[in-house]
Structures are given as C-alpha cells and as structure tokens.
Amino acid sequence: MSAIQKFEDMEVWQKARQLCNEIYPLTLKGTFERDFKLRDQINGSSGSVMDNIAEGYERDGKLELRQFLSISKGSCGEVRSQLYRAFDRNHITVEEFDSLKLQSEQISKQLKGFIAYLNNSEFKGAKYKVVKED
Numbered sequence: 001m002s003a004i005q006k007f008e009d010m011e012v013w014q015k016a017r018q019l020c021n022e023i024y025p026l027t028l029k030g031t032f033e034r035d036f037k038l039r040d041q042i043n044g045s046s047g048s049v050m051d052n053i054a055e056g057y058e059r060d061g062k063l064e065l066r067q068f069l070s071i072s073k074g075s076c077g078e079v080r081s082q083l084y085r086a087f088d089r090n091h092i093t094v095e096e097f098d099s100l101k102l103q104s105e106q107i108s109k110q111l112k113g114f115i116a117y118l119n120n121s122e123f124k125g126a127k128y129k130v131v132k133e134d
Contacts, residue, residue, distance in 0.1 A: 007057035012110045016050035032091035042082040048075035061125035073111040
C-alpha cells in the first residue's frame with residue numbers, strides 16, 4: 001500500500017467523488033429537476049461525503065480526521081435516505097437506485113473501517129510530528 005500524500009490519493013474520497021458525479025446528472029432530468037428541495041439536498045449531501053473526507057485530511061490530525069470521517073459517514077447515510085425518497089417519487093429507476101445505494105453502502109463501510117483503523121492506530125497526524133532543530 002502506498003502512502004497517502006494528499007486527500008485525492010484516498011480511495012474512499014475517489015469513490016465518494018464518483019458517487020457525487022453519478023448523482024448530479026440524475027437531478028437534472030425529468031421530474032427530479034423540478035423537485036428543488038430534494039434535488040438540492042441530495043447534491044449537497046453527496047458533495048458533503050467527499051468534502052468532509054478532504055477537510056478532515058487537510059486538518060493534519062488524527063482526531064480531526066476521525067471526526068470529519070464520521071461526519072462524512074453521516075452524510076453517506078443521508079444520501080442513502082434521499083435516494084429512497086427519489087425512488088419513491090419516481091425520479092430514478094430501480095437500477096439507478098440499486099447502483100447508487102450499493103455505492104453509498106460501500107463508501108460507508110470503508111469509512112467505518114478507516115475510523116476503526118484510526119481508533120486503534122498510533123498515528124497522530126502531521127501536526128503532531130516533532131521537528132528536531134539543529
């Protein structure tokens with residue numbers, strides 16, 4: 001496994017970005033486009049999944065990263081709930097629903113695993129590294 005140098009290197013962020021990019025075009029077609037509140041909510045929460053991963057990583061500390069991964073996981077659940085609403089309102093097909101729901105579940109599991117890893121890790125984060133001065 002190679003070291004993560006930036007949040008874009010994180011597989012879970014890449015998957016969250018893909019989910020966000022698959023949801024957005026669906027919100028621009030048919031009846032979904034006119035369901036303004038749900039359209040804006042699902043676009044916001046799907047973006048929040050990837051954005052909170054990025055923000056947590058950029059904070060350079062284990063506690064902050066863990067906190068933002070947890071927020072991201074919550075947003076993932078929010079996306080899944082909104083997918084049910086979109087499906088129930090006939091904005092998306094059963095195939096679209098199943099595919100996006102599965103993706104959101106996989107991202108949520110990956111986030112859960114990452115949080116568990118951090119909870120059991122000695123990793124502190126970049127801002128906790130001691131720099132030796134000469």
